[in-house]
Amino acid sequence: MEQFSISKTFFPGVPLIDLSKPESKSQLVKACEDFGFFKVINHGIPTQFITELESEAVKFFSLPISHKEKTGPPDPFGYGSKKIGNNGDVGWVEYLLLNTNTQSDYHKFASIFGEAAEKFRCIVNEYVSRVKKMACEILEMLADGLKIQERNGFSKLLMDEESDSVFRLNHYPPCPTEFGESSKNLIGFGEHTDPQIISVLRSNNTSGLQISLTEGNWISIPPDSNSFFINVGDSLQVMTNGRFKSVRHRVVTNSSKSRLSMIYFGGPPLSEKIAPLPSLIKGEDDSLYKEFTWFEYKKSAFKSRLADNRLGFFEKIAAS
Numbered sequence: 001m002e003q004f005s006i007s008k009t010f011f012p013g014v015p016l017i018d019l020s021k022p023e024s025k026s027q028l029v030k031a032c033e034d035f036g037f038f039k040v041i042n043h044g045i046p047t048q049f050i051t052e053l054e055s056e057a058v059k060f061f062s063l064p065i066s067h068k069e070k071t072g073p074p075d076p077f078g079y080g081s082k083k084i085g086n087n088g089d090v091g092w093v094e095y096l097l098l099n100t101n102t103q104s105d106y107h108k109f110a111s112i113f114g115e116a117a118e119k120f121r122c123i124v125n126e127y128v129s130r131v132k133k134m135a136c137e138i139l140e141m142l143a144d145g146l147k148i149q150e151r152n153g154f155s156k157l158l159m160d161e162e163s164d165s166v167f168r169l170n171h172y173p174p175c176p177t178e179f180g181e182s183s184k185n186l187i188g189f190g191e192h193t194d195p196q197i198i199s200v201l202r203s204n205n206t207s208g209l210q211i212s213l214t215e216g217n218w219i220s221i222p223p224d225s226n227s228f229f230i231n232v233g234d235s236l237q238v239m240t241n242g243r244f245k246s247v248r249h250r251v252v253t254n255s256s257k258s259r260l261s262m263i264y265f266g267g268p269p270l271s272e273k274i275a276p277l278p279s280l281i282k283g284e285d286d287s288l289y290k291e292f293t294w295f296e297y298k299k300s301a302f303k304s305r306l307a308d309n310r311l312g313f314f315e316k317i318a319a320s
């Protein structure tokens with residue numbers, strides 16, 4: 001495997017974790033501590049559920065823009081193009097944001113899909129419920145690995161009926177050739193960390209995803225359509241009092257092929273207090289973060305730019 005040596009951080013390649021192996025628990029903890037990013041195989045999700053959703057997504061993104069726009073704007077759910085959020089971030093991407101808990105958005109799809117909207121909904125639901133189950137299993141293995149008494153300390157937040165989780169389909173069309181040289185490394189999705197607890201990403205075999213372990217250094221992640229890539233989100237970084245790292249990542253457009261990715265973002269209920277788990281700190285004074293609820297964090301993140309250090313606002317200023 002290609003190896004990178006980047007200033008202080010040596011990156012031996014994306015940690016590959018076989019979920020069927022007993023040693024995966026400690027490997028998961030290490031990957032979350034070292035990088036906040038890893039790839040899982042033997043995840044137990046049959047290919048059929050993945051390819052079915054992929055073909056629905058391809059169908060959706062191939063519709064004329066006027067049709068797709070009928071399912072937008074993303075307020076917060078629906079179709080969006082180029083604009084990411086409301087604070088000036090743009091990228092070479094179009095996307096569909098879906099709520100994982102209620103079915104309320106689907107009337108938007110009925111108008112363009114007709115009866116196929118129902119099928120689309122079923123395929124998304126099936127996929128999301130499987131990926132969520134896998135995310136919960138990973139979170140439980142992590143809790144075990146951290147010797148947290150409550151094995152479901154993290155996963156119960158995703159299992160909660162009120163869990164504020166989101167599902168996102170991103171489509172990065174091929175870069176336009178008229179941009180010539182400058183189309184190299186055109187930004188598809190600007191650098192950011194994911195604010196939730198955990199993100200589960202699956203993409204087709206087109207590259208573009210990069211992670212950053214030290215500022216300004218980007219590592220390209222080879223795509224793998226048969227595996228899932230997992231990101232630690234900001235909330236999990238806080239719940240582990242900084243022991244797990246919320247990984248900075250972005251997508252660059254770099255080929256003549258389009259990239260399609262689907263991401264499940266597992267988040268807590270809005271009213272949930274995000275704070276280090278008691279067993280991971282000696283006392284409240286040990287917490288690196290001020291107290292906040294997921295609602296407060298989301299509100300603050302919505303007001304910020306993608307690249308901002310959104311957690312910075314909630315860090316305790318070290319007393320000197």
Ligand code: OGA
Nearest residue numbers: 168170189209251261263
């Ligand atoms: C995201 C993200 C990566 C991708 O949507 O938060 O990081 O490959 N996406 O689309």
Ligand code: NI
Nearest residue numbers: 192193194249
């Ligand atoms: Ni992301």
